[in-house]
Amino acid sequence: MNTNSQHSDEIRKELEGIAPTLSKIEKVNPFEVPDGYFENLPGLVSDRINEGSTAHRATVRTLTLRWAAVAASITLIAAFAYIFNNTSELNNNMDLAQLDIEEITEALLNEGAYTIEEEDLIELLVTKDEDPSAGSGSGSGSGSGQEKEETDTDEIIDYLIDGDIDLTTIIDELES
Amino acid sequence: MEEYSDQELLQQFGVESTRSNAFDLLVKKYQKRLYWHIRKLVVDHEDANDMLQNVWIKIWNGLAKFRSDAGLYTWMYRIATNECLTFLNKKRNKFLIPLVDVENQLSQSLEGDMYFSGDAIQLKLQKAILSLPEKQRIVFNMRYYDEMKYGEMSEVLGTSVGALKASYHHAAKKIETFISGD
Structure with missing residues (x-):
């Protein structure tokens, strides 16, 4: 018996012990999809990704023009200030006025002033703390530490089941 | 391929x-x-x-x-x-x-869903699954349909293996009661 069918068999036996009627129901997928859906999906996803990068480029271009307009306004104000005041104290304003437009734009874009990247949120999910004892499936490891953890887990499960304590329901109730 | x-x-x-x-x-x-x-x-x-x-x-x-x-x-x-x-x-x-009403709506929409082909018992099973609390429903589907190991489920949901086993146990018992009723 290969590993997959062994695993399926474990799940079936587990269910028989908990819910005998349910375990007798044929396990089928009762949902359907429109004809050709899975054949067309990769193309749709690809199109959306390409649209997204086009939209992103367009956004950057629009923002670049906007920042360029801001920088140009600053330049004009500084120039007027210089003309009217004509004093040596204008150096700071002149420094501002002489800033390269592209440098201003680049600095603002580098600072991420206009957007929050979704991949940063995904990164948060990826780096979420993982329980090392939970990564190897059920009962595939060895050693006294792991055996103790499994014993503790079994005790917890027995306690929840014997006491008919539904942890998920409690969590949902607390969150609602 | x-x-x-x-x-x-x-x-x-x-x-x-x-x-x-x-x-x-x-x-x-x-x-x-x-x-x-x-x-x-x-x-x-x-x-x-x-x-x-x-x-x-x-x-x-x-x-x-x-x-x-x-x-x-x-x-x-x-x-x-x-x-x-x-x-x-x-x-x-x-x-x-409330969430329970969202699940009720989903349950009702099953009957008129042109992409649902299950028979009466499958419809009842899906309604039973939809009667579960949201997270318990996810746990049940992952174990029952996707046959995932508890360790993998723990990685996905960030919940301990023990809590997942208990959750699946309660979900299956509730479904059993639902489908055995009337």
Whole structure:
């Protein structure tokens, strides 16, 4: 018996012990999809990704023009200030006025002033703390530490089941 | 068609010239499993389709930063699960209705769903599943339909293995009571 069918068999036996009627129901997928859906999906996803990068480029271009307009306004104000005041104290304003437009734009874009990247949120999910004892499936490891953890887990499960304590329901109730 | 391993696809994705093709192969490899996971949670095909496309875009955006020591499928599954939870919460907030009513709505929509082909017992089973609390429903589907190991489920949901076993046990018992009734 290969590993997959062994695993399926474990799940079936587990269910028989908990819910005998349910375990007798044929396990089928009762949902359907429109004809050709899975054949067309990769193309749709690809199109959306390409649209997204086009939209992103367009956004950057629009923002670049906007920042360029801001920088140009600053330049004009500084120039007027210089003309009217004509004093040596204008150096700071002149420094501002002489800033390269592209440098201003680049600095603002580098600072991420206009957007929050979704991949940063995904990164948060990826780096979420993982329980090392939970990564190897059920009962595939060895050693006294792991055996103790499994014993503790079994005790917890027995306690929840014997006491008919539904942890998920409690969590949902607390969150609602 | 030759099916590449996750590691091979990740390597190809890391090279600009093969990135698009690698991602296309990744979509083809996992689209059905992710779709059915989403579909069973949100019921409606159009909603599942929208969500699945969003999930793939999020995967595309995050894949370059994906740490290859973690399971790729588990990571994608987690994105899909979170997308479903967000969708159901939005639906609840949009209509200012309690979650249980959202599940009732989904349950009612099953009967008129042109893409539902189950018989009476399958309809009853789906209604029983939809009567479960949201997270218990996810746990039940992952174990019953997707036959995931508790360790993998723990990685996806960030819940301990013990709590997941208890959750699955209670879910199965509730469904048993539901389908054995009347």
